[in-house]
Amino acid sequence: xxxxxxxxxxxxxxxxxxxxxxxxxxxxxxxxxxxxxxxxxxxxxxxxxxxxxxxxxxxxxxxxxxxxxxxxxxxxxxxxxxxxxxxxxxxxxxxxxxxxxxxxxxxxxxxxxxxxxxxxxxxxxxxxxxxxxxxxxxxxxxxxxxxxxxxxxxxxxxxxxxxxxxxxxxxxxxxxxxxxxxxxxxxxxxxxxxxxxxxxxxxxxxxxxxxxxxxxxxxxxxxxxxxxxxxxxxxxxxxxxxxxxxxxxxxxxxxxxxxxxxxxxxxxxxxxxxxxxxxxxxxxxxxxxxxxxxxxxxxxxxxxxxxxxxxxxxxxxxxxxxxxxxxxxxxxxxxxxxxxxxxxxxxxxxxxxxxxxxxxxxxxxxxxxxxxxxxxxxxxxxxxxxxxxxxxxxxxxxxxxxxxxxxxxx
Numbered sequence: 001x002x003x004x005x006x007x008x009x010x011x012x013x014x015x016x017x018x019x020x021x022x023x024x025x026x027x028x029x030x031x032x033x034x035x036x037x038x039x040x041x042x043x044x045x046x047x048x049x050x051x052x053x054x055x056x057x058x059x060x061x062x063x064x065x066x067x068x069x070x071x072x073x074x075x076x077x078x079x080x081x082x083x084x085x086x087x088x089x090x091x092x093x094x095x096x097x098x099x100x101x102x103x104x105x106x107x108x109x110x111x112x113x114x115x116x117x118x119x120x121x122x123x124x125x126x127x128x129x130x131x132x133x134x135x136x137x138x139x140x141x142x143x144x145x146x147x148x149x150x151x152x153x154x155x156x157x158x159x160x161x162x163x164x165x166x167x168x169x170x171x172x173x174x175x176x177x178x179x180x181x182x183x184x185x186x187x188x189x190x191x192x193x194x195x196x197x198x199x200x201x202x203x204x205x206x207x208x209x210x211x212x213x214x215x216x217x218x219x220x221x222x223x224x225x226x227x228x229x230x231x232x233x234x235x236x237x238x239x240x241x242x243x244x245x246x247x248x249x250x251x252x253x254x255x256x257x258x259x260x261x262x263x264x265x266x267x268x269x270x271x272x273x274x275x276x277x278x279x280x281x282x283x284x285x286x287x288x289x290x291x292x293x294x295x296x297x298x299x300x301x302x303x304x305x306x307x308x309x310x311x312x313x314x315x316x317x318x319x320x321x322x323x324x325x326x327x328x329x330x331x332x333x334x335x336x337x338x339x340x341x342x343x344x345x346x347x348x349x350x351x352x353x354x355x356x357x358x359x360x361x362x363x364x365x366x367x368x369x370x371x372x373x374x375x376x377x378x379x380x381x382x383x384x385x386x387x388x389x390x391x392x393x394x395x396x397x398x399x400x401x402x403x404x405x406x407x408x409x410x
Contacts, residue, residue, distance in 0.1 A: 013187065017254055020188035024195035032200040039197045042258075045190020048183045049264040053288075054139045056176045056267060058151045060284035063173040065155025066166050075279075075394040078236075079286045082390035083294040084330075086232060090224045090296035090382075091329035094303030095322050097220045102311040103213045103304075105367055142263050144292045148285070173284075177274075180267040187255060187268075194258040210371050213308060217375050220300045221382045225249060229296075229389060236397040237406065244396070244406075248272065248389040249381070256384035257377045262291040265384040272388050283391050290387030295333035297379030298343035301368070303329040306350040309364045315354050325353060343379065344368040 008016065027035040130138075130145040138146030158165060226245065233241035251272050256265040266288055273283035303325055310317055317325075332346040347368065348361035368375065396406050 013184070013251075016188040017191050020190075020192035021195050021254075021258075024192040025199060027192075028196045028199035032196075035196065036200070038193045039200075040193065041189045042191070042193025042195075042197055045183070045186055045193065046259050046261065046264050048186075049259065049267055050142065050261065052176065052179055052183065053263055053266045054142050054144070054147055056173075056180060056270070057144060057284075057288040058139065058147050059169060059173040059176055060270070060280070061148060061151035061288070062155045062158065063166070063169045064281040064284045065152055066158035066161065066169060075282050075398060076286060078394040078397065079282070079290075079391055082232060082236070082394060083290060086224075086229060086296050086386055086390060087294060087299050087333055088326065088330040089228050089232070090220075091299040091303050091326040091333070093224055093228060094220050094300040094329065095307065095326050097216055097223075098304050098307035098311070099317075099322070101212070101216050103216055103308040104312045105210075105213065105308050105364070144263065144266075144288045148288055148292075152285075177270070180271060184268060184271055191255070191258050210367065213304075213367070214371050214374055217301065217304050217371070218378050220304060221297055221378045224296055224300065225253075225382055225385070229386060233389065233393040236393045237400055238397075239400075239406070241393075244392055245389060247276075248385045248392070252388050253381040253385035257381040260376050260380050262380055262384045262387075265380070266291050269384060269388045269391075273391060276388075276392050278392060278395050282395060283388075286391045286394075287387050290391070291384065293334040294387050294390070295343070295383050296386055297382035298333035298346075299329045300382075301343045301375060301379055302332055302346055302350050305344070305347050305364055305368055306354075308367075309347075309351050309356055309361060310354050313356065313360070315356075317354070321353065325350060328353060344372070 011019070024038070027038065130143050131149045133141075133143050133146035135146065135150040137143070138150065158169070230241040230245050233244060237244075252265060252269050255268050256262065259265060269287045269291075270283060273287065274280070306325065306329070307317070328350055332349055333343060344365045347365050348356075348358050351361035351364065352358075399406055
């Protein structure tokens with residue numbers, strides 16, 4: 001047993017996660033009833049990440065802002081531009097793919113109880129109101145926009161506080177970061193439970209009739225991940241982007257795929273940024289911000305499913321309307337709810353652009369929930385891994401200007 005533990009500890013975390021993934025698949029396919037108790041492993045892992053993420057973000061951001069030195073560059077402007085550009089190009093990708101490979105659906109019912117936003121104004125209004133949410137309620141509900149706004153304000157006001165106060169907040173941030181490292185060490189067990197639960201309870205049979213839709217959705221997300229994003233990163237760092245792209249997909253995308261929660265993946269991304277040697281003052285703000293507004297996968301989902309409804313109903317779409325849909329998908333995605341399937345509730349908003357009745361649009365939402373087992377996992381993996389990717393790309397771009405070497409083998 002001792003030798004097995006030593007061999008296990010010598011494996012990298014990613015290899016350990018792959019082992020857990022394989023074991024979860026084998027158990028789900030062979031002894032789903034007998035192995036049912038392993039489901040709790042996934043629930044515990046995701047629960048621990050979700051529990052620690054809000055308070056971690058609060059203390060990291062407050063500490064970083066309070067101790068920020070005048071003249072110290074944080075690259076936030078570049079990161080926000082990359083977030084916006086990536087989300088917009090993802091929407092464009094979804095629109096183009098939907099015209100190249102039009103999907104027609106068999107509509108379903110059963111989502112009458114789901115309430116969708118009434119318009120883009122309502123989405124943006126909700127986003128702005130989250131900025132001024134009660135800080136205690138924001139922590140309780142994991143409202144990261146509210147947590148960020150309060151933490152930034154508190155950090156600015158603490159810049160003139162006593163050094164002992166700043167040290168105390170910094171110590172809390174360090175302690176929470178160490179707690180995150182402990183939780184992440186249990187990722188292989190968590191992934192084992194999550195993949196077992198997904199396969200044992202949902203299966204893949206119900207998805208076969210929506211194979212073409214899934215191919216377009218997943219194909220678009222893969223295209224964004226391995227073509228669009230590398231081009232954006234190359235424009236920033238002026239060297240081969242794929243080592244960084246694949247590192248982020250491997251170390252962030254895998255866990256995000258199975259947790260299906262950008263919020264739960266915040267600690268994973270922060271740990272990755274730390275290993276990449278990035279500036280903590282930057283990633284402590286950009287990662288939670290990205291988990292809220294950097295939504296390339298959601299932009300793909302909104303545009304593809306909306307145009308699936310358009311093709312199903314035989315509506316003709318001109319180029320200007322397609323451009324508007326791309327922009328609308330990107331803006332809507334930035335305001336999408338952080339819960340699983342949150343982007344689906346914005347489809348009626350985009351469908352209204354083509355005069356599609358709400359009852360038909362909600363049936364498209366129902367289709368989205370059916371394929372959500374795969375769609376939402378891929379969407380979250382793209383969204384979350386891109387948060388770390390663009391944060392790193394912005395800082396590496398500054399390193400390049402200063403002649404500093406970029407090392408990815410940490």
